[in-house]
Amino acid sequence: MGRVLTLARMTGTVLVVDDDPTVAEVVVDYLRQAGFATEHATDGPTALAMAADALPDLVVLDLMLPGMDGLEVCRRLRDRGQVPVVMLTALGDESDRVLGLEIGADDYVTKPFSPRELVLRVRSVLRRTGAAPASSAPVLRHADIEMDVHAHRTTRKGRELALTTREFDLLCFFLQHPGRVFSREELMREVWGWSFGDRSTVTVHVRRLREKIEDDPAAPRMLVTVWGVGYRFDA
Amino acid sequence: MGRVLTLARMTGTVLVVDDDPTVAEVVVDYLRQAGFATEHATDGPTALAMAADALPDLVVLDLMLPGMDGLEVCRRLRDRGQVPVVMLTALGDESDRVLGLEIGADDYVTKPFSPRELVLRVRSVLRRTGAAPASSAPVLRHADIEMDVHAHRTTRKGRELALTTREFDLLCFFLQHPGRVFSREELMREVWGWSFGDRSTVTVHVRRLREKIEDDPAAPRMLVTVWGVGYRFDA
DNA sequence: GCGGGTCTTACGGAATGCGAACGAACCGTC
DNA sequence: GACGGTTCGTTCGCATTCCGTAAGACCCGC
Numbered sequence: 001m002g003r004v005l006t007l008a009r010m011t012g013t014v015l016v017v018d019d020d021p022t023v024a025e026v027v028v029d030y031l032r033q034a035g036f037a038t039e040h041a042t043d044g045p046t047a048l049a050m051a052a053d054a055l056p057d058l059v060v061l062d063l064m065l066p067g068m069d070g071l072e073v074c075r076r077l078r079d080r081g082q083v084p085v086v087m088l089t090a091l092g093d094e095s096d097r098v099l100g101l102e103i104g105a106d107d108y109v110t111k112p113f114s115p116r117e118l119v120l121r122v123r124s125v126l127r128r129t130g131a132a133p134a135s136s137a138p139v140l141r142h143a144d145i146e147m148d149v150h151a152h153r154t155t156r157k158g159r160e161l162a163l164t165t166r167e168f169d170l171l172c173f174f175l176q177h178p179g180r181v182f183s184r185e186e187l188m189r190e191v192w193g194w195s196f197g198d199r200s201t202v203t204v205h206v207r208r209l210r211e212k213i214e215d216d217p218a219a220p221r222m223l224v225t226v227w228g229v230g231y232r233f234d235a
Numbered sequence: 236m237g238r239v240l241t242l243a244r245m246t247g248t249v250l251v252v253d254d255d256p257t258v259a260e261v262v263v264d265y266l267r268q269a270g271f272a273t274e275h276a277t278d279g280p281t282a283l284a285m286a287a288d289a290l291p292d293l294v295v296l297d298l299m300l301p302g303m304d305g306l307e308v309c310r311r312l313r314d315r316g317q318v319p320v321v322m323l324t325a326l327g328d329e330s331d332r333v334l335g336l337e338i339g340a341d342d343y344v345t346k347p348f349s350p351r352e353l354v355l356r357v358r359s360v361l362r363r364t365g366a367a368p369a370s371s372a373p374v375l376r377h378a379d380i381e382m383d384v385h386a387h388r389t390t391r392k393g394r395e396l397a398l399t400t401r402e403f404d405l406l407c408f409f410l411q412h413p414g415r416v417f418s419r420e421e422l423m424r425e426v427w428g429w430s431f432g433d434r435s436t437v438t439v440h441v442r443r444l445r446e447k448i449e450d451d452p453a454a455p456r457m458l459v460t461v462w463g464v465g466y467r468f469d470a
Numbered sequence: 471g472c473g474g475g476t477c478t479t480a481c482g483g484a485a486t487g488c489g490a491a492c493g494a495a496c497c498g499t500c
Numbered sequence: 501g502a503c504g505g506t507t508c509g510t511t512c513g514c515a516t517t518c519c520g521t522a523a524g525a526c527c528c529g530c
Contacts, residue, residue, distance in 0.1 A: 029317055164507060181387040186359065201509055226387050228400040228486070399518060436520055442477065462528065463475070
């Protein structure tokens with residue numbers, strides 16, 4: 001009923017750093033469509049300058065850059081402040097990926113990637129880091145559950161719930177879309193940001209989440225199974 | 236095709252690309268009923284030309300096309316702009332599915348598919364990509380029956396009905412076409428998405444549905460038998 | 471009464487969801 | 501760098517639900 005949803009479009013500025021004009025164009029396009037303002041740089045030094053100047057809320061950074069290594073750029077960005085970084089890495093380049101995460105990238109996406117997936121990752125990172133501007137609802141409420149997105153804290157009847165990251169993301173999504181059914185594939189895409197993966201992953205995480213938010217997990221009243229279709233979060 | 240009666244608000248234009256006239260007809264039918272304007276192409280080159288000309292908000296694309304591969308069409312559509320694509324794939328063709336998603340399809344539906352499901356996917360993709368407001372009344376009412384398509388919930392006199400997927404699809408179809416007779420073959424095609432199958436399948440499902448929505452299933456008042464013809468949903 | 475269509479019931483197979491457990495990856499600590 | 505706990509994704513077996521078909525009883529029109 002009076003559930004106000006919710007999350008006006010998340011607006012923020014994203015700096016895209018990629019020397020490939022085709023990739024950059026697609027990425028910028030999608031991010032704009034998703035409601036972000038965008039800046040674009042084609043090399044490391046320019047990227048650092050623009051980051052200092054425009055103070056973006058997040059940086060999408062290609063690892064393969066001419067002149068300066070993407071890792072180096074990432075490190076310097078991190079030295080300056082707490083701007084979140086999503087890295088673009090070549091498929092299977094495990095070492096780069098590990099290195100990137102160690103240096104401080106908040107997430108990574110391997111090429112070739114679906115642009116939409118990238119947008120999802122960006123949103124997810126912003127939500128997690130709390131860097132999203134105040135326009136997005138800071139607190140989600142539904143029934144007796146209260147979710148402080150920025151603080152990454154969830155309470156039920158005043159008692160705090162110990163949710164993992166995935167559980168948090170999952171519940172967050174359901175709270176933003178109550179009363180609608182979502183297939184496992186949709187949830188995989190929307191919450192995990194993947195277009196592939198095992199359906200049962202969703203099943204298991206729903207089960208674990210129920211374990212924490214339902215009075216009787218075996219007979220859920222909030223996170224309901226719609227047979228043959230998916231799951232729905234009821235009031 | 237000329238002018239279109241706007242009972243519901245137009246939510247966008249969808250280009251349907253399929254060489255099978257039967258499939259295409261059903262798909263176009265449902266999309267129109269859901270409030271979309273539609274265009275239809277039977278091969279790849281025509282599809283690309285129409286996409287460039289009509290600038291649809293979304294493309295429903297059969298993977299199996301004569302002349303040009305559906306994947307190729309998808310790729311070219313993607314090269315040109317960011318029009319969302321929903322792919323139709325053969326059942327179990329996992330490799331094609333993955334390939335399609337990597338190339339940039341936003342969703343896929345496996346044949347045979349329920350037309351209602353396709354419409355839901357189309358709406359879902361449009362909502363996700365933000366290309367169109369996903370309004371258009373998703374709640375069907377008739378007599379004392381209320382159907383929330385998005386929630387996949389059906390109530391009668393306020394009490395929830397436990398319908399299976401098939402029953403849901405069937406009732407959904409009847410609510411969208413009240414007062415008209417449909418033969419078993421038509422229902423098979425429109426609801427099941429098949430052009431083959433046993434007539435008695437429909438009979439049985441109608442019976443099971445009656446069991447749940449009629450006061451006296453033996454003397455139905457809503458889901459009426461038209462002897463020698465088929466079934467009709469009365470007010 | 472007869473023939474064809476419809477209703478009802480029952481059943482086996484398939485699909486789906488659930489629960490438990492496992493191994494791998496990751497995190498924080500020492 | 502090594503260790504233990506946590507989280508995550510996957511897999512397996514089991515129970516349940518659903519679906520399509522078949523077979524017989526029933527009903528309608530002639």
